[in-house]
Amino acid sequence: MHGLMQDWPLTVDKILDHARNWHGDREIVSRSVEGPIVRTTYAEVHGRAKRLSSALKTLGVKPGDRCATLAWNTARHIEAWYGIMGIGAVCHTLNPRLFAEQLCYIINHAEDRVIFTDLTFLPVLLEHRAKMPTVKHVVVLTDEAHMDPAAYPGALCYETLIAAASPECVWGDFDENTAAALCYTSGTTGNPKGVLYSHRSNFIHTLVTMGKDVMGISATDTVLPVVPMFHANAWGLAFSCSAVGAKLVMPGQKLDGQSVYELLESEAVTFSAAVPTVWQMLLGHMRENKLGLSTLKRVVIGGSAVPEALVRAFRDDYGVSVTHAWGMTETSPLGTLATPSGKTMHLDDEAQLRFTLKQGRPPVGIELKLVDDAGERLPHDGTTFGRLMVKGPFVVGEYFKGDGGDILDDEGFFDTGDVATIDEHGFMQITDRAKDVIKSGGEWISTIEIENLAVGHPKAALAAVIGAAHPKWDERPVLLVKLQPGVESSKEEFLSFLEGKIAKWWTPDDVVFVDDIPLGATGKIDKKLIRERMKGYVLPTAKAKETA
Numbered sequence: 001m002h003g004l005m006q007d008w009p010l011t012v013d014k015i016l017d018h019a020r021n022w023h024g025d026r027e028i029v030s031r032s033v034e035g036p037i038v039r040t041t042y043a044e045v046h047g048r049a050k051r052l053s054s055a056l057k058t059l060g061v062k063p064g065d066r067c068a069t070l071a072w073n074t075a076r077h078i079e080a081w082y083g084i085m086g087i088g089a090v091c092h093t094l095n096p097r098l099f100a101e102q103l104c105y106i107i108n109h110a111e112d113r114v115i116f117t118d119l120t121f122l123p124v125l126l127e128h129r130a131k132m133p134t135v136k137h138v139v140v141l142t143d144e145a146h147m148d149p150a151a152y153p154g155a156l157c158y159e160t161l162i163a164a165a166s167p168e169c170v171w172g173d174f175d176e177n178t179a180a181a182l183c184y185t186s187g188t189t190g191n192p193k194g195v196l197y198s199h200r201s202n203f204i205h206t207l208v209t210m211g212k213d214v215m216g217i218s219a220t221d222t223v224l225p226v227v228p229m230f231h232a233n234a235w236g237l238a239f240s241c242s243a244v245g246a247k248l249v250m251p252g253q254k255l256d257g258q259s260v261y262e263l264l265e266s267e268a269v270t271f272s273a274a275v276p277t278v279w280q281m282l283l284g285h286m287r288e289n290k291l292g293l294s295t296l297k298r299v300v301i302g303g304s305a306v307p308e309a310l311v312r313a314f315r316d317d318y319g320v321s322v323t324h325a326w327g328m329t330e331t332s333p334l335g336t337l338a339t340p341s342g343k344t345m346h347l348d349d350e351a352q353l354r355f356t357l358k359q360g361r362p363p364v365g366i367e368l369k370l371v372d373d374a375g376e377r378l379p380h381d382g383t384t385f386g387r388l389m390v391k392g393p394f395v396v397g398e399y400f401k402g403d404g405g406d407i408l409d410d411e412g413f414f415d416t417g418d419v420a421t422i423d424e425h426g427f428m429q430i431t432d433r434a435k436d437v438i439k440s441g442g443e444w445i446s447t448i449e450i451e452n453l454a455v456g457h458p459k460a461a462l463a464a465v466i467g468a469a470h471p472k473w474d475e476r477p478v479l480l481v482k483l484q485p486g487v488e489s490s491k492e493e494f495l496s497f498l499e500g501k502i503a504k505w506w507t508p509d510d511v512v513f514v515d516d517i518p519l520g521a522t523g524k525i526d527k528k529l530i531r532e533r534m535k536g537y538v539l540p541t542a543k544a545k546e547t548a
Contacts, residue, residue, distance in 0.1 A: 009172065009174070009175065009176040009199070009200075010176045010199060010200045010203035010204065011171075011172045011174065011176055011178070011180075011199040011200075011203065012082070012085050012086075012180055012199050012202050012203055012206075012239060013082065013085065013086040013171035013172045014172065014203075015203070015206065015239055015242050015243050016042070016045070016046050016049065016082045016086075016242055017046070017171070018242070018243060019042035019043075019045075019046065019242040019243070019245065020042055020043045020046035020047075022245065023042060023219065023245030024041060024042050024043030024046070025041050025042075025043065026041060026042050026219075026245050026246070026247055026248075027039055027040070027041055027247050027248070028040050028041065028042065028045055028075045028078065028247075028248045028249075028250065029247070029248070029249045029250065029263075029267055030073075030074040030075045030076075030249075030250040030252060031074075031250065031251055031252035031253075031254060031259070031263065032074060032252060033072060033074065033118045033119055033120060033141070033142070033252055033253055034119070034142065034146055038074075038075065040075050042242060042245070045075055045078055045079050045082070046082075047167060048079045048083075048162055049078075049079040049080075049081075049082040049083040049086065050083070050086070050167055050168070050169045050171070051083075051162040051163075051165040051166065051167055051169075052079055052080060052083030052084075052161075052162050052165065053083045053084075053086050053087045053169040053171065054165040054166040054167070054168070054169040055161045055162055055164070055165035056083065056084065056087060056089065056114070057087065057169070058165065059114060059136070059137055060113075060136070061084075061087070061089050061113060061114060062089070063087065063088030063089060063174065063178070064088065064089065064090065064178075064179065065089045065090065065113045065114075066089070066090045066092045066110045066111055066112045066113060066182060067080075067084045067089050067090065067091060067092065067112065067113060067114040067115075067116065068092040068093070068094050068107060068110065068112040068114070068115045068116065069081065069084075069091065069092070069093050069094065069115075069116045069117075069229070069230070070094040070096055070103075070115055070116070070117040070118065070121045070125070071116060071117060071118045071121075071141055071229070071230075072118055072120070072228070072250075072251075072252045072253045073225060073226075073228055073229050073234065073250040073251055073252065074118075074141070074250050074252055075250060076141045076158060077116075077141065077229055077250075078229075078238055078248075078250075079162075080116045080141070081229065081238060085180045085181065085199070086169070086171035086172070087169065087171065088174045088178055090179045090180065090181060090182050090196070091180065091181045091182070092110050092112055092181070092182040092183075093181070093182075093183055093229055093230040093233075094106065094107070094115075094230060095184070095186070095228075095230045095231070095521050095522070096120070096121055096124075096230070097521040097522075098186075098192075098521045100124055100127070100128055102192060102521075103124070103128070104128050104131045104132060105191060105192070106184050106192055106194075107132050107134070107135065108131070108132060108133070108134060109184075109191075109192075109194065109400075109401070110182055110184075110194060110400070111134045112132075112134060112135055113134060113135065113136050113137070114135070114136065114137045114138075114139060115132075115135055115137075115138050115139070116139045116141055116158070117138060117139070117140060117141065118140075118141050118142075118253070119140060119141075119142055119146060119151075120253060122140065122151045122152045122155070123151070125138060125152060126151065126152050129152075137156060138152055138154070138155045138156065139155070139156045139157075139158050139161060140152070140155050140156065140157060140158060141158045142157065142158060142159065143157065143158075143159040143160075144157050144159065144160055174199075176198070176199050176200040176203070177198045177199070177200050178198060178199050179196050179197070179198055179199075180197050180198055180199045180201075180202050181196075181197040181202065181233065182194050182195070182196050182197070182400065183195050183197070183230070183232055183233070183329050184329070185328075185329050185330070186329075186520055186521050186522045186524075191403075193399040193400070193403045193404055194399055194400030194401065194403070195329045195330050195396050195399065195400070196400045197233075197332060197394075200393070201332060201393060201394040202233070202236075202239060202332070202394070203239075204365065204393050204394055205233075205236050205239070205332040205334065205394040206236055206239040206240050206243055207243075208334070208363050208364065208365050208394075209235075209236045209237075209239075209240045209334055209363075210240050210243060210244060211363060211364075213337065213339040213361075213363065214334065214337055214339075214363050215235075215236070215237070215240060215271075215273075215300065215334075215337075216298075216339075217237075217240060217241065217244055217246050217271055218244055218246065219244050219245040219246060220246075220270075221244075221246040221247070221270045221271045222246065222247040222249060222267055222268055222269045222270050222271070222295070223237060223241050223246045223247065223248055223249065223269070223270075223271045223272065223273075224249040224251065224260075224263055224264060224267070224269045224271070224272040224273075225237040225238070225241075225248075225250070225251075225272070225273055226251055226255060226260060226272060226273065226274035226278050227273050227274050227275065227302075227303070231303070231333075231522060232327065232328070232329045232331075232332065232333035233332065233333070234273075235273055235300070235302065235325075235327070235333055235334060236332065236333075236334060237273060246271075247267070249263055249267045249269055251263055255274075255278060255281075256281055256285075257281035257282045257283075257284055257285030257286070258285050260274075260278065260281070260282050261282060261285055261286065261291065264282075264293065264295070264296055265293075265294055265295075268294070268295040269295060269296055270295055270296060270297050270298070271296075271297065271298050271299070271300075272296065272298075272299050272300075273299065273300040273301075273302070274299070274301065274303075275301070275302065275303030275304060275522075275523040275524075276301055276303065276304055276305075276306055276307065276310060277519070277523055278523075279299065279301060279310055279314070280310065283310070283313050283314075286318075292318065293318045293319075293320060296318070296320050297320065297321060298320065298321045298322075298323065299314065299320055299321075299322055299323070300322075300323045300325050300337070301322055301323070301324055301325065302324070302325035302326060302327060302333075303522060303523055303524060304448075304523070304524045304525070305324075305357075305359075305430060305448045305449075305451070305452055306322065306324045306357065306452070307451075307452040307453075307455045307456055308353070308357055308452060308453070308456055309455065309456035310322070311324075311353065311356055311357065312353075315349070322356060323337055323338060323339055323356075323360075324337070324338040324356055324357065324358065324359060324360060325337045325338070325359070325360065326359035326360065326428070326430060328416060329396075330395060330396040330414060330416070331366070331390060331392075331394065331395050331396075332394040332395070334363070335359075335362060335366055335368075335390055335416075336359045336360040336361055336362050336363075336366070336368070336428050337360040337361065337363070338355060338356050338357070338358050338359060338360030338361070338427065339360065339361070340352065340355070341355075341361060341425055341426065341427075343425050344425060344427075355425070355427050357429075357452075358423075358427040358428065358429040359420075359427075359428050359429055359430050360427055360428065361425075361426045361427055361428070362390075362426075362428070365392045365393055365394065366390060366391075366392040366395070367390065367391050367392055367413070368388065368389065368390055368422065368428060369389045369411075369413060370384065370385075370386030370387065370388060370389070370420060370421070370422055371386050371387050371389055371409075372386055372387070373387075375409060375410075380422040380423065380424060380426070381421075381423070381424065382421055382422070382423030382424060382427075382429075383421060384421060385419055385420070385421055385431055385444050386419070386420065386421075387415060387416075387417075387418070387419060387420075387434060388415075388416045388418040388419065388420040388428070388430070389409065389413035389414065389415055389416065390413060390414055390416055391408075391411075391412050391413045391414060395414055396414055417433055417434050417435070418430050418432070418433055418434065419431050419432045419433070419434050419437050419444065430448060431444065431446035431448060431449065432444075432446050432447055432448055433527075435527075436466075436467075436527050438465075438466075438467035438475045438476070438477050439467075439474060439475055440467075440470070440473045440474060440475050440476055440477070440505070441472075441473045441474065441505075443505075445467075445477055445505075445506050446506075447464075447465035447466065447467075447477065447527075449502065449506075450463075450465045450477060450479065450498070450502060450506060450508065451463045451464060451465050451525075453497075453498055453501050453502065454479055454481065454494060454497070454498065457481075457489075457493075457494060457497050458484075459483055459484055459487045459489045459493075460481050460482070460483065460484070460494075461482045461483060461484045461485075462481070462482040462517040462525075463479060463480065463481050463482070463517070464479075464480045464517050464525045464527070464530055465477050465478065465479050465480070465508065466478055466480070466527060466530055466531055466534065468509070468510075468534070468537060468538075468539045468542070469538075469539070469542065470509070470539055470541065470542050471542055476508075476509040476539055476541060476542075477506065477507075477508040477509065478508055478509065478510050478511075478512060478534070478537070478539065479494060479508040479510070479511045479512070480511075480512050480513075480514050480517060480530065480534075481494060481511060481512070481513050481514070482513075482514055482515065482516060482517045483513060489513070490511075491510065491511040494511045495507060495508070495511065509539050509540065509541045509542075510539055510540055510541075512534075512537075517530070518530065
């Protein structure tokens, strides 16, 4: 027997329809690529997105066609986002931090027909346009005053395009399982793979993120998504803010500490989300200029593990609550958040910190398990390491065009590639990527934990840990440190700083000071490149062992 409730397809165009109907006058503020701050509303964005949909149909775009965006977080990007998805086409967000060769591969693999781009990225598109045969139109997200025909001959002006288009366009009217958006993994191993989100998966993810123990944003919030829209849908904030009617502040291309601070203060931001490196830059700017925060109450930090020093600084120096989150492109992206549970809510700040630093608990709709190499389930005791597996209605089932083959186990779980523990309270903690974990004498050592402690040293700007070959222990940890400008340090100083904070046998066998620690396209430490750079490195302890 089926229920007798209305069958209302969960398509994301309904989210922006709701925004227009019930909080259409709520502001969306953007730092434009051209420079000035631009103010609009949900109602205006809705109307312009409808015009864009009409324009796309005029350009020959059909349901299922891929339309790419190569753009920063602005209101125009949101218009393109909803305008593409509203007619059943697929919004393919491109990461501009990828190498040009990777961008060309992704564009061709996706078979993008249209690319919406900011002025910033025209040179790379022009240089490689011959390598993108499926692209029929390039639309520049600007007005005629800023168009330069020589920058990309044949490119279309966004403002001119939508001004000439009809404001009447039917959205939705298709199955909720229709593809809505496409986002590629960062491709640290092999070519990037496409994750094809459906309208249903995005809608359900939006409803989940609005929960109090997840993002918990409301109509009274002013939200600054520093996390880019090309990073797994800006962690869903472009959807959830539209759904609840939060004021939305889009930072454009300027993500340095000063620029972020200016928006936080001038727009009275209450909630923000970004990777740790952004917050490190913000804290550095505030400390240097002796600044405070007037309105910011909560930040969500994800992308990589949050250092303890960062949580303490926000909490103790600025009165800002930090929520540590974990997810990936394949989970839309939110998978867990370290919000207090009924069992941990009464703990004092110091005791609570132990749980805040973990990646947290899954919201409803996400299932987690830990398995060993044979696929057998492992206990949730907080100490047993295992491969982290995940499933749910907004978790990938297969990659676009079947890349990677069958990616689910017999129970329908996806292997995240992370090694983790889950404690008795349900808090999950990532200990490493499976490919980065150090196995020393048969025991696992978490590079992430050592890195987070090391970067808490006042002289450290960045820290990374990799494994180096050892004749007795197979591998031993090496700590690489990029120092703050103008300071000096020593191996002994950093090892002394770590003493007592980690198990003695986790202590790095060496500390190497470097000028640069490379970051990948998503802002995470690029361990693959570090290992290549350190190819000829030999541990001092390994030399001593061989000599003995």
